[in-house]
Amino acid sequence: MKHFKNLSAPYVVWALIFIVVSLFMVIFYAFTGETGQFTTQHFVRFFSGSTLGTLFQSLKIALISTVICLIIGYPLAYIIAMSTSGRYRATAIMLIVIPMWMNFLLRTYAWVTILSKNGILNSLLRMVGLGPLDILYTDWAVVLGMVYNFLPFMILPIYTVLEKMDQGLIEAAADLGCNKVLTFVKVIFPLSLPGVVSGVAMVFIPAISTFEITALLGGNKTNLIGNVIEQQFTVTGDWHYGSAISVVLMLFLLVSLFFTDREERDKVHASASDMVDTHQDVAFPETNQQEVHYD
């Protein structure tokens, strides 16, 4: 490993410029006013204004999405990982990963046509004599978009842990008197927790800061913290306030991730990110900063 140390220099420089410097710029903007003087007024404004409510709303929606991802993702990962056929496992994982190769916005936009008043969903419902279901431009459409987009990030780390699990431990549990259910409760699930923690982090972080999904599927009815930040930069032009909200969000994530076992999560993270290279093509500028921050 030592030999490669010098080779990492370009990456260190890259990381310095694009991560550390930009992070400091955000913090700098957050604590300065129009004329560049030090101020905490943006934070005061944040905690006294309506944006705080938006943060809690974002939190709620991100949490719901994360929980749904976990409820769907864990059993799916489990079923795939427990299959004895390597071909089947590879195919199943492929099917989960392939949609992520499509452009993120395109994928999300597809849901607009599916969910719209005369879209595919409602046509189908009408055929069986139900509906119409008007969920486009509601919170539920946003949750749906989040679950759809982030589910692979829940499945893959959990799958990685389950797939690597020592079969000997499962046999040992059976040997010591565990039936299938007890084996799961006492051995498989506890040992898969690092994957769960990793999956939750990988879904929750983008979910709380996304603005594209909200913009496309939530219309103008749903406004989440990511959108507020975006608007500060693109519409209002108040970089200082936008940066301040970003800082609050970062601190918030930092605290919520502080309690997870870092070492174990890193292990899973590393192996899972081999498969989830696509994480980069789902470009979330603000998440990148936060990830560096908590890692």
Next chain:
Amino acid sequence: MTLQIELKNINKAFDDHPVLVDLNLGIEEDEFLTLLGPSGCGKTTILRLIGGFETPDSGSIIFEGRDITHLPPYLRPVNTLFQQYALFPHLNVYENIAFGLRIKKIQEAEIKKRVGEMLNLVNLRGFDKRRVESLSGGQQQRIAMARALVNRPEVLLLDEPLGALDLKLRKDMQVELKRIQQETGITFIFVTHDQEEALTLSDRIVVLNEGVIQQIGTPIGIYNEPSNAYVADFVGESNIIEGVMHRDYDVTFSNHRFVCVDVGFKTDEKVDVVIRPEDVEIVSPQEGMLTGRVLSCLFLGVHYEMRIDTGNEVYLAHSTIARDVGDTVGIRVIPDNIHVMRKG
């Protein structure tokens, strides 16, 4: 001695490749039975069948009169000491040992008492709170042992439990294993491919080759009276020489007619003659039944190991007196030490 486990006409194949062929084996209560054989001969498969991790293609497994062939592992009164220990990494030493008892919903006070007893038994008092990853191989092995024994199984299956240990630790653990088996009175079914280990520990040894039982017997019986050349070769070192059995008590090998103690062969039947190296006496050329030249002489601690070329064969001999390489020596074998075997 009463029969505890019976394997009846067991056949097992993996991907059309037969691993066990019509295997019959009876295991007695409280005995230390060793399955001995080369790698891939089906030892682990036999243990897994008894443990419930595999089902035979045909045949049945009887436990104390009850057919358990299709009983899942968690309902069988046996526990396994796995080759890789398989300790639970998310639990500490205490919780690993208590695992089986908690599943059986045993009272907390009783669990505490029994785990304590086990830690004593395996000489690891005070290790309760340790993470299993922080233990050495030998310690992990003993915790795995405690985790299995705490359930007071009627039978313990041990799959090469000492395989991963170094020689010194291995010897210590052999003594420990034997002691524990005698103290607890649990039937041990032990797997190894180390013949010395098998001879040291077992009440009875089952020698296997390619899924077929070659011989079942006590260590002394197997060593002294191997039933065929394969067993003789596998258990201990042997000279195996081709010969002709003329009639009872009369055999020729290495161009010399010997008196032996074997009977019941056809007239002039071709046979294998087995002689243990320690039974090859080295004498002066005049006194020898055969003569040969010393090819090599190695000091092995207690004795010298010599290879002696008689022109037809090379004999392996153990002796406490060294001879020079190149010397001509005589070889004598007394009738009792000549073992004549049918060709396998």
